[in-house]
Amino acid sequence: MEQIVELTLKQVPWNLLLEADPNRKQISTYLSKSLLFGYQLDGQILGVVVVQPNHSILEAEIKNIAVDPSSEGQGIGRQLLNYVIDWSRNNHYHTLFISTGNSSIRQLKIYQKVGFEIFDLDKNFFIRNYPKPIFEDGIQCITLIKLKMS
Numbered sequence: 001m002e003q004i005v006e007l008t009l010k011q012v013p014w015n016l017l018l019e020a021d022p023n024r025k026q027i028s029t030y031l032s033k034s035l036l037f038g039y040q041l042d043g044q045i046l047g048v049v050v051v052q053p054n055h056s057i058l059e060a061e062i063k064n065i066a067v068d069p070s071s072e073g074q075g076i077g078r079q080l081l082n083y084v085i086d087w088s089r090n091n092h093y094h095t096l097f098i099s100t101g102n103s104s105i106r107q108l109k110i111y112q113k114v115g116f117e118i119f120d121l122d123k124n125f126f127i128r129n130y131p132k133p134i135f136e137d138g139i140q141c142i143t144l145i146k147l148k149m150s
Contacts, residue, residue: 101141
């Protein structure tokens with residue numbers, strides 16, 4: 001049976017989070033201030049999304065979203081994304097943010113298809129914040145692309 005469940009900090013699926021962000025230290029900076037939702041199938045977590053709410057201004061940011069590589073292409077990431085969009089609307093958040101790298105072409109396409117719009121760029125973000133270069137499909141990840149949905 002598939003379902004999306006809220007996870008505790010004791011249930012953090014590090015292997016998945018590190019798929020989306022190879023810097024454990026970077027993940028640790030936001031994890032304790034966030035909510036974790038996992039896509040569960042037959043008791044196994046195959047996808048995860050981390051959302052950091054800012055209750056005082058009713059904004060939230062998706063900090064990390066990842067799917068087990070063996071389960072990619074099955075719509076799990078989109079289900080998690082839609083779950084968080086519904087969660088943010090149901091909790092009266094005005095704006096939902098998400099960011100990705102310039103080399104994350106597939107993710108950028110999905111985010112825009114569900115209604116996110118690019119509003120800012122942080123050039124050299126990945127060079128400044130990651131000790132090793134990150135490459136996806138032969139493209140170096142250099143610029144952080146920021147998107148939002150109102």
